[in-house]
Structures are given as structure tokens and as C-alpha cells.
Amino acid sequence: MALKNLHGRVAWIFPEKDFDVDDIVGVANIKLKDPVKLAEVAMSDFDPGFAAQVRPGDLLIGGENFGYGHPHYPPMIAMRQLGLSGVVAESFSPGYWRGEIAMGFPQATCPGVLGIVSRWDMVEVDWTACLFRNLTTGQNLPIEPLSQGDRKMLDNGGLIGYLHARDLEESK
Amino acid sequence: MGATIAEKILARCAGLDRVSAGQDIRARPDFVIAYDFPGYTDVIFRQMKDEFGIDKVTDPSRFALFIDHMVPAVTPAEEELHQITRDWGAAQNVPVFERKGIGHQVAAELGYATPGAFAVHFDGHISQLGTYGTLAIGLRRHLLEAFVKEHILITVPHTVRVNLTGTLQTGVMARDVFHHIVRVLGPSSCRFKVLELGGEVIDALSLEGRQAITCLAMFTGAITAVINPDEKALAYAAPRARADIEPVFSDPDASYAAVYTIDVTDLEPVIVVPPSPANTENLSDHLGTEVQVGYLGSCASGRLEDLRIAAQVLRGRQVKPGFQLNVVPTSQEIMRQAAAEGLITDLVAAGAFVTSSSCDYCFGRLGVMSAGQRAVSTGTLNVRGRMGSRDSEIFIVNAAAVAAAAIEGRIADPRRYL
Numbered sequence: 001m002a003l004k005n006l007h008g009r010v011a012w013i014f015p016e017k018d019f020d021v022d023d024i025v026g027v028a029n030i031k032l033k034d035p036v037k038l039a040e041v042a043m044s045d046f047d048p049g050f051a052a053q054v055r056p057g058d059l060l061i062g063g064e065n066f067g068y069g070h071p072h073y074p075p076m077i078a079m080r081q082l083g084l085s086g087v088v089a090e091s092f093s094p095g096y097w098r099g100e101i102a103m104g105f106p107q108a109t110c111p112g113v114l115g116i117v118s119r120w121d122m123v124e125v126d127w128t129a130c131l132f133r134n135l136t137t138g139q140n141l142p143i144e145p146l147s148q149g150d151r152k153m154l155d156n157g158g159l160i161g162y163l164h165a166r167d168l169e170e171s172k
Numbered sequence: 173m174g175a176t177i178a179e180k181i182l183a184r185c186a187g188l189d190r191v192s193a194g195q196d197i198r199a200r201p202d203f204v205i206a207y208d209f210p211g212y213t214d215v216i217f218r219q220m221k222d223e224f225g226i227d228k229v230t231d232p233s234r235f236a237l238f239i240d241h242m243v244p245a246v247t248p249a250e251e252e253l254h255q256i257t258r259d260w261g262a263a264q265n266v267p268v269f270e271r272k273g274i275g276h277q278v279a280a281e282l283g284y285a286t287p288g289a290f291a292v293h294f295d296g297h298i299s300q301l302g303t304y305g306t307l308a309i310g311l312r313r314h315l316l317e318a319f320v321k322e323h324i325l326i327t328v329p330h331t332v333r334v335n336l337t338g339t340l341q342t343g344v345m346a347r348d349v350f351h352h353i354v355r356v357l358g359p360s361s362c363r364f365k366v367l368e369l370g371g372e373v374i375d376a377l378s379l380e381g382r383q384a385i386t387c388l389a390m391f392t393g394a395i396t397a398v399i400n401p402d403e404k405a406l407a408y409a410a411p412r413a414r415a416d417i418e419p420v421f422s423d424p425d426a427s428y429a430a431v432y433t434i435d436v437t438d439l440e441p442v443i444v445v446p447p448s449p450a451n452t453e454n455l456s457d458h459l460g461t462e463v464q465v466g467y468l469g470s471c472a473s474g475r476l477e478d479l480r481i482a483a484q485v486l487r488g489r490q491v492k493p494g495f496q497l498n499v500v501p502t503s504q505e506i507m508r509q510a511a512a513e514g515l516i517t518d519l520v521a522a523g524a525f526v527t528s529s530s531c532d533y534c535f536g537r538l539g540v541m542s543a544g545q546r547a548v549s550t551g552t553l554n555v556r557g558r559m560g561s562r563d564s565e566i567f568i569v570n571a572a573a574v575a576a577a578a579i580e581g582r583i584a585d586p587r588r589y590l
Binding site (some may be wrong): 155167 | 219224320326359390447449450544
């Protein structure tokens with residue numbers, strides 16, 4: 001199983017610096033565990049029609065230091081439940097990044113991305129070419145390469161798969 | 173080219189002569205630390221056994237568990253979680269430290285802040301062990317790797333060096349220094365890097381003050397903070413060290429991603445305005461805002477110097493009627509010393525509610541606020557809903573300013589009471 005290129009529409013743009021992802025489900029819902037319930041409340045403060053409009057494969061776009069604060073897991077559990085396939089941001093806060101990569105949720109750092117996307121553009125993340133492509137406008141930007149560990153984690157669908165892969169590698 | 177303290181520690185743990193920033197290595201943590209929390213420790217214990225078929229961790233003396241959240245338990249489920257932790261520790265021969273205080277502080281007291289050691293936790297505030305020249309990193313769920321593998325895959329981080337110069341004015345504390353660093357450098361200035369602190373201000377600060385600063389490294393974007401251990405740090409940490417490791421120090425010609433010098437001579441007490449730890453402003457711009465709750469405690473603050481200055485402010489005065497001042501010493505050892513010094517007597521006489529050490533006031537499990545209430549706090553964080561209703565607000569200030577606000581029922585300048 002290898003990391004696939006991301007291909008979908010821009011479902012939402014969070015242009016704010018230091019965006020606190022907990023706001024996606026609201027602090028009041030941060031202890032919810034059920035992905036279905038989380039998906040129901042996700043984005044209600046931003047766009048009540050969000051869940052009805054997104055399609056599997058869609059992506060989120062973020063600004064600088066996306067995920068700052070004390071990020072929790074439920075917001076992106078909700079997003080995965082809705083079919084979102086990853087996040088592309090100007091830059092990420094390390095705690096958030098580490099947490100979501102361990103969940104196997106692709107994240108791509110793309111300085112300048114906010115300048116070349118509009119909501120519902122069709123976009124693509126090409127991990128091999130290290131490129132973010134806006135297929136609607138034809139504009140491209142480089143993405144930062146993943147570290148060896150992060151790549152292995154995403155290739156194996158997250159932390160558990162990654163550790164099993166390490167087991168296999170080390171038993172050879 | 174020389175090496176940073178972080179590079180030297182990771183090189184030793186990877187069994188290499190030297191490593192450089194950006195290099196992917198397999199490093200063996202000297203200590204693997206966690207507090208019990210649902211979704212973390214219970215899941216790690218289960219996955220270790222069910223997913224990987226591992227019954228016992230390798231070398232249990234490297235591991236330490238703390239029970240500091242949900243203390244005391246208020247539901248049977250919370251107590252069940254603690255029992256899972258106690259049982260696991262007993263079966264694994266891993267020590268479980270309970271009711272001794274907030275784990276990150278107790279870890280230092282018990283010698284896990286071994287100079288030159290590499291420690292991992294899931295929680296980022298473990299960074300405060302960096303006060304003693306320990307490289308301590310919060311891995312979130314990735315901590316599982318350290319439970320099922322002796323070595324973890326890690327990218328050697330770059331280091332940002334911050335030199336603090338000048339002298340602190342009366343009423344300006346370590347917390348003000350940290351939040352000023354965020355104001356000057358920005359909340360993403362050290363992303364994925366190690367924040368290495370030094371200079372005459374750090375030299376002059378107490379170990380307690382240094383812990384307040386290193387504890388909060390994550391709000392600069394750093395993955396941890398570290399200070400090259402001086403005589404003061406070694407005198408505390410070396411005799412209680414849990415592992416036989418040589419302290420290491422950054423070379424004068426080490427390579428840094430950036431070097432900043434910040435002069436703090438003109439710094440006045442600050443306030444971190446909700447709802448983000450990125451919002452440092454001058455306290456003097458917020459005087460008079462009504463507040464109903466004060467929290468003096470947390471893994472960042474709540475140590476003897478915090479209790480001393482609060483007692484100094486409150487001695488011979490009274491907390492304003494209706495104001496809730498919760499004082500939670502960071503550890504039971506600190507509580508004992510505060511009692512021996514008479515600080516607890518002073519605080520209680522002034523109307524403070526002083527409780528045994530626990531993490532629970534910091535994250536909204538105890539002492540919660542209703543909609544519309546505002547707190548002054550030395551807690552770690554001021555995001556929405558952190559201490560109760562999402563329509564309550566948290567203003568982060570130093571310990572003296574919490575005490576001053578408790579007297580006046582509004583945000584107040586502590587310097588007039590010192």
C-alpha cells in the first residue's frame with residue numbers, strides 16, 4: 001500500500017494564521033467519539049451546508065501554522081468521515097502534524113497555496129513530483145518533501161500499519 | 173563545525189558519532205513517560221498486546237507512568253482508568269507515580285530530568301525537562317512506537333537559539349519572558365525545531381522560572397526547548413539522575429537555523445488575551461477588565477516562587493468577596509515546602525482556596541466557568557472552553573497578577589502590591 005496522489009475539490013479554505021482545528025467541531029463537541037455524530041456537527045459554525053456539499057476526495061486548504069493550540073483528534077475524524085482526503089496548508093503546527101500523520105491522514109506543506117486557490121477548484125497533490133496543482137487554473141506550486149518517517153507512516157495508512165511494516169522490515 | 177546539545181543527545185541515542193539537522197535516525201529514548209489519559213495510555217496498552225503481541229516492554233526501568241489528571245476521580249470510569257494504569261504498571265514492573273503532583277514537575281523531582289538524556293512523552297509540556305539539559309519531546313499518539321520498539325524513527329531537528337539579555341524589573345516573571353518571546357518571534361517561529369535558550373536572563377532565573385519557560389515551548393512552534401545545564405541545574409539534577417549519562421553542551425560553533433537576541437530590560441508584565449496563546453499584549457493595556465475566577469497552578473506555574481509572590485501580594489489583604497481564587501501547587505513536594513514556609517497560611521488567610529496538586533483545574537475538569545465568566549490564569553492555555561463554557565474567557569498572566577486581580581476583582585497591576 002503506497003500513498004496515493006490526492007485529487008479532489010477545495011472543500012474549504014481556512015486562511016487564518018494559527019488556526020485552531022478544534023473550532024471545526026466546536027469545543028463543546030470535542031469529547032464526542034462517534035465519527036457519525038462528529039460529522040454532523042463539523043463546520044456548523046462556518047457553513048451549515050458543508051456536509052451536504054462535500055464529496056469523497058475533497059481537500060481542505062489551510063494558512064500558516066495550521067493546527068496551532070492544543071489540537072485534538074475529533075475535528076479530523078469528522079473530516080475523514082465526510083470523505084475529505086487531506087489538508088494542504090501554507091505551514092503546519094508540529095503537534096497537529098504529528099497527530100494527523102500518525103492517523104494516516106495526508107498533510108502537505110505548500111507555501112503560497114492560499115494565493116492560488118478558490119473554493120471548489122479542482123486540485124491535486126503529487127507526492128512524487130512534490131507538486132501541488134490547481135487543475136482549474138493551471139497554476140502549480142512545489143510542496144515540501146515528506147520526511148522518511150512521515151512518508152512511511154502515510155504509505156502504511158498510519159501508525160499501526162507503519163509499526164507492522166517496521167516489524168516486517170526488521171525480521172528480514 | 174560543532175554540534176548543538178540536541179544533536180549530541182540524539183547522536184548518542186542513535187549510536188552514531190554525530191548527527192546533523194534534517195537527518196532521519198533511529199534513536200533509543202532513555203525515558204518513556206506518560207500520564208494516564210483515556211485514548212492514550214489505555215489504547216497504547218491494548219495495542220501493544222493486541223496489535224503487536226508484546227506482553228512486556230523492553231527494560232521497564234526506562235518507563236514511568238504518572239496519575240495526575242482526574243485526581244481525585246469523580247466518576248467510576250475515571251477510577252477504572254487509573255486502575256488499568258496501576259495494574260499495567262505492576263504487571264510490567266513499571267513505576268506508577270500517583271498523587272505526587274503534576275507529572276512533568278514530579279518527573280524532574282524524581283530524576284527523569286537527567287542531563288544529557290532523551291525522554292519522550294505524548295504530551296508536549298514534557299519539554300520543561302529541558303531546563304536540566306534533557307531533550308524531552310511530546311510525540312502525541314506516536315508514543316506507541318516507543319512502547320513497541322526500542323528505537324523510534326525521528327528526524328534530527330534544527331535548533332533556534334534565543335539569547336535573553338538585560339535584567340527583569342520587579343513584578344516581571346518567567347511567564348512574562350516566555351510570552352514576550354512568542355510576541356517578538358511569533359507563534360510559528362520555531363516550527364519543528366528545538367528552542368535553545370541562554371543568556372544572562374536565563375542564567376539569573378531560578379530553575380523554577382526556567383521550567384515555566386521551557387514548559388511552554390510548543391507555543392513558539394518548537395517541538396521542545398532546552399537549556400545547556402549550568403552549575404545550578406547540575407547541582408539539582410545530577411544527584412537525582414535516573415540514568416548514568418554524561419551531560420552534553422552545545423559547541424560554540426554549533427550550527428543554528430536562526431539566532432535571536434531579545435533584551436528584556438524594558439519588559440513589563442504581559443497578558444495573553446483569549447482565545448489563542450499567540451496573543452501576548454501588555455497587562456497595562458487591560459487593567460480594569462472584570463474577572464471572577466483566578467487560577468494559580470499548572471505544570472507551567474504554581475511553584476514556590478509563584479506561591480511566594482502571590483502570598484506577598486495577598487498578605488494582610490483579602491480576596492474580593494465572590495471572587496474564586498484557586499491555588500494548586502504544582503507538586504505535593506512544593507505544597508509541603510510552601511506549608512513549611514507559611515505560604516499556605518498566608519494564602520488561606522487571604523481567602524484563597526488551596527488544593528492538593530492535580531492537572532484538573534487547567535483543562536476544565538474542576539473549577540469550571542459558566543458562560544460570560546472570565547478568569548486570570550497561570551494555566552498553560554487560553555483557548556475557548558479550556559476552563560468550562562466555550563463562552564467563558566481565560567486571560568493568562570503571571571502569578572503576582574493573578575493575586576492582584578483576586579484582590580480587586582478585575583485585571584490589576586501587581587507591582588503596586590510588591
